[in-house]
Amino acid sequence: MPADQLNALTNLPSDRAPTRQPTLGVIGALRWMWRQLTSMRTALILLFLLALGSVPGSVFPQRGASPLRVGEYLQDHQTIGPWLDRLGLFDVYASSWFAAIYLLLMLSLAGCIVPRCFHYARNLRSVPPATPRNLARMPEHRTFTTTATDGEVIDAAYAWLRGARFRLRPAAASATAPDSVAAEKGYLHEVGNLVFHVSLLVLLVGVAWGSWLGYRGTVVIVEGEGFANTLTQYDDFVPGRGFSTGLLAPFSFTMDEFDAKFLEDGPNRGQPDQYTADVTYREDLEADLQTDRIEVNNPLGVNGTKVFLLGHGYAPVFTVRDGDGDVVFSGAVPALPQDAAFTSETVVKVPDAQPEQLGFNVTVAPTAPDKVDPATGPASIFPEANDPRVYLGAWAGDLGVNSGVPQNVYQLDSSAMEQLGRKDLGVGETWTLPDGRGSITFDGLSEFANVQVAYDPGRWLALVAAVAAMVGVSLSLLVRRRRVWVRATTDSEGRTLVEVAGLAQTEWAALAREVDAVEAALPGAPKAVKEQT
Amino acid sequence: MSSQTWAYTSNALVYSTIIVLAFSLLAFAADLAVGTGRKRADAAKLRRASLARQGGNGARGVGAAVLTSASPEAPADERWARVGVSLTTLAATLVVGGVVARGVSAQRPPWGNMYEFTITAVATMLVIWVGMLPRRPDWRDLGIVVVLFNLLLLGVAVLVLYTESAQLVPALKSYWLWIHVSAAIIASSVFAVGSLASVLYLFAERYERRATSLSRGGLLDALGARLPASDQLDKVAYQTIAFAFPLWFFAVVAGAVWAEDAWGRYWGWDPKEVWSFVTLVVYAAYLHARATAGWRGRPAAIIAIVGLAAFLFSYFGVNIFFVGLHSYGGA
Ligand code: HEM
Numbered sequence: 038m039p040a041d042q043l044n045a046l047t048n049l050p051s052d053r054a055p056t057r058q059p060t061l062g063v064i065g066a067l068r069w070m071w072r073q074l075t076s077m078r079t080a081l082i083l084l085f086l087l088a089l090g091s092v093p094g095s096v097f098p099q100r101g102a103s104p105l106r107v108g109e110y111l112q113d114h115q116t117i118g119p120w121l122d123r124l125g126l127f128d129v130y131a132s133s134w135f136a137a138i139y140l141l142l143m144l145s146l147a148g149c150i151v152p153r154c155f156h157y158a159r160n161l162r163s164v165p166p167a168t169p170r171n172l173a174r175m176p177e178h179r180t181f182t183t184t185a186t187d188g189e190v191i192d193a194a195y196a197w198l199r200g201a202r203f204r205l206r207p208a209a210a211s212a213t214a215p216d217s218v219a220a221e222k223g224y225l226h227e228v229g230n231l232v233f234h235v236s237l238l239v240l241l242v243g244v245a246w247g248s249w250l251g252y253r254g255t256v257v258i259v260e261g262e263g264f265a266n267t268l269t270q271y272d273d274f275v276p277g278r279g280f281s282t283g284l285l286a287p288f289s290f291t292m293d294e295f296d297a298k299f300l301e302d303g304p305n306r307g308q309p310d311q312y313t314a315d316v317t318y319r320e321d322l323e324a325d326l327q328t329d330r331i332e333v334n335n336p337l338g339v340n341g342t343k344v345f346l347l348g349h350g351y352a353p354v355f356t357v358r359d360g361d362g363d364v365v366f367s368g369a370v371p372a373l374p375q376d377a378a379f380t381s382e383t384v385v386k387v388p389d390a391q392p393e394q395l396g397f398n399v400t401v402a403p404t405a406p407d408k409v410d411p412a413t414g415p416a417s418i419f420p421e422a423n424d425p426r427v428y429l430g431a432w433a434g435d436l437g438v439n440s441g442v443p444q445n446v447y448q449l450d451s452s453a454m455e456q457l458g459r460k461d462l463g464v465g466e467t468w469t470l471p472d473g474r475g476s477i478t479f480d481g482l483s484e485f486a487n488v489q490v491a492y493d494p495g496r497w498l499a500l501v502a503a504v505a506a507m508v509g510v511s512l513s514l515l516v517r518r519r520r521v522w523v524r525a526t527t528d529s530e531g532r533t534l535v536e537v538a539g540l541a542q543t544e545w546a547a548l549a550r551e552v553d554a555v556e557a558a559l560p561g562a563p564k565a566v567k568e569q570t
Numbered sequence: 571m572s573s574q575t576w577a578y579t580s581n582a583l584v585y586s587t588i589i590v591l592a593f594s595l596l597a598f599a600a601d602l603a604v605g606t607g608r609k610r611a612d613a614a615k616l617r618r619a620s621l622a623r624q625g626g627n628g629a630r631g632v633g634a635a636v637l638t639s640a641s642p643e644a645p646a647d648e649r650w651a652r653v654g655v656s657l658t659t660l661a662a663t664l665v666v667g668g669v670v671a672r673g674v675s676a677q678r679p680p681w682g683n684m685y686e687f688t689i690t691a692v693a694t695m696l697v698i699w700v701g702m703l704p705r706r707p708d709w710r711d712l713g714i715v716v717v718l719f720n721l722l723l724l725g726v727a728v729l730v731l732y733t734e735s736a737q738l739v740p741a742l743k744s745y746w747l748w749i750h751v752s753a754a755i756i757a758s759s760v761f762a763v764g765s766l767a768s769v770l771y772l773f774a775e776r777y778e779r780r781a782t783s784l785s786r787g788g789l790l791d792a793l794g795a796r797l798p799a800s801d802q803l804d805k806v807a808y809q810t811i812a813f814a815f816p817l818w819f820f821a822v823v824a825g826a827v828w829a830e831d832a833w834g835r836y837w838g839w840d841p842k843e844v845w846s847f848v849t850l851v852v853y854a855a856y857l858h859a860r861a862t863a864g865w866r867g868r869p870a871a872i873i874a875i876v877g878l879a880a881f882l883f884s885y886f887g888v889n890i891f892f893v894g895l896h897s898y899g900g901a
Contacts, residue, residue: 077862088851095841334744345834491834511816
């Protein structure tokens, strides 16, 4: 039966169906468990669990990606939320059950693949087994008769198969059947399969290494400002578990200019077109200054650490004088974008103002509307800073910044303050506050960038492993291990009866063509080879 | 021609494709209804061949049963199948034109949004199917599912996904887009063909399993009787999926390399990534099942169909369903 032949060809109990054995105590039980774990059926089930287990991570918000949304979800689902949390469903890919699935899979994989590697190494030196007696049972089988001698046929077969880089069973070794040639090809199939599975293990190591020693942080940087890679500079920082500050590459940079371009016309007017940030950086304290341009999809790389643009926004620049005429605030204040046209909001807090502290609510419109809709408030009409205008609400009193409670920098706690009035300003305009409280000047609109700094030391290993896996799986699926036989016997009338047969490890459409090609290379073969299904 | 005119031309071509495909579907349906003789004869031949291969194993009594009921001399009525193939060839040409016109209109490869991916995938699938016919005549039997599937895809594209031809957002401005997306489109088109063959496999296998029982009859059996032998369909499914798997793997890796440049991490488990991973794992399971005794055949075919479902979800579900999820917080 070809099925048996196939197994003989694979030469491997690829599915070691767990056979019931007499119990052998602890060792026996362990061996049994190992057998179970490394069987193809277990691999299959674990693959399913892996697929199934990754699904909830796309259904529920995840802490790693969006901690805010997890908080909101927990607020909205007070009963079921904590249970989901306990099951790790907000942290699926870091949960212990997910780790259990993939670690078991990897263990199973190692248990499956390591013996296969040894087996393959032994196989490498083996010769193709002798020609089976009944070639007619092979999936591909041709016969013809010829006036050429059997010796000529066999020689032609040897020559062709050798030319086609088949491994041949040496004539001397085939004592029982000197009238036939046995050849085998496609060993790369197995190599590919092994490389693929081993690469998956290496890939996991790369991923684990990166998340162990790597880090990711974000920071808001206004045009003209600088950044030095130290912990205190980050707004948000996510270290790996094995992180230490020594891993922070000592680079620094200044964002000289940031520019966001938007489509000026067409159906998608106002859609972002390109962001660029021109930076001057140093690799470390002693290094020379260098310049570079960061764009979306084109980060700045400094010694393996990468700096990306995640987002951007506007930062109005103000100068505030207090009742004494002293400058008590001067600088750019990043504002949070609220809509696609970059209507943005922020607050300015001036704790040093005399006689009372000052606070301002600020709405920024990079391109101001002609008229403000009183119902919806001011809203920008285009995302680029074509006609910037700020809409201010001024407050005087106690900002509450000294109360010790951490404050949101984008919110004004006006509970102990008195409103002084509202006013909107164009660039360069000043609003003199009532009652001698001072003044505020809108000096201009700067831009800020939301920058991410990421370091992942395992990413090269992961990439190399992924590429190796890709090459491996392609070899494994495109190359087929197959055997080809040619037998020539002389019948009673002195004619030579030739048989050509082929067997491939798994379905392989090209087997018929290959057997046809072998046949065509033999002397006296029928010229027209019929197309077979 | 202006960019607008090109965009209108593209739309007109896509609409024409839908109409032609609808007629093609009718033709293939007519072929199923009329072309009985040929299909039976073909199927019987194939079954006989596979029977011979199996060495006349008793378990394949199915084949024998079919043999007796088939009339190999029945005149082959291929008219409707030929009409179907011609119409599908025309549809393939039209939709390729639609994709090209869209690209000219936007002045970039037309792979910037879901609508464009979908019409490109339809063009790819139809071209692959039509192009393979001379080499693989047995693929013609997939005609009805391939046409139906692509008709549905185009329907969704036009009714749900349509977006005006426009420039790309900055995040998409990368040569990785072209590498990643073209690999993904080709791989998923081929996956789809393979999984659709598995759908037909289930019908053919059911018919063969029941071939000896007396309870035959009904629509499913009528369909089964007209399909090619199940092992033929199984082979088509395996070969296409085995071809698409490395390509899909490549598409996912290319996406990761791009993500590393765009977002600073190569893998972040966002819903799109999760579902392309699920698709990959399910098709890996299919390949494993094919190599495992007891899982060949029906279970493997079902896994292949789950794979297509996972892919379709990663494609439509994630964009349509999870965007909705994003808004739960505000509600
Ligand atoms: C991350 C998990 C895995 C993935 C993505 C994966 C993927 C694949 C793929 C795509 C193939 C097809 C290659 C071919 O048909 O020649 C394959 C074959 C194979 N895999 Fe895996 N695999 C995984 C885990 C495992 C495990 C855990 C085992 C062992 C228990 C295993 C054992 C095998 C074997 C023996 C074959 C060869 C089958 C044959 O001879 O055709 N794999 N794998």
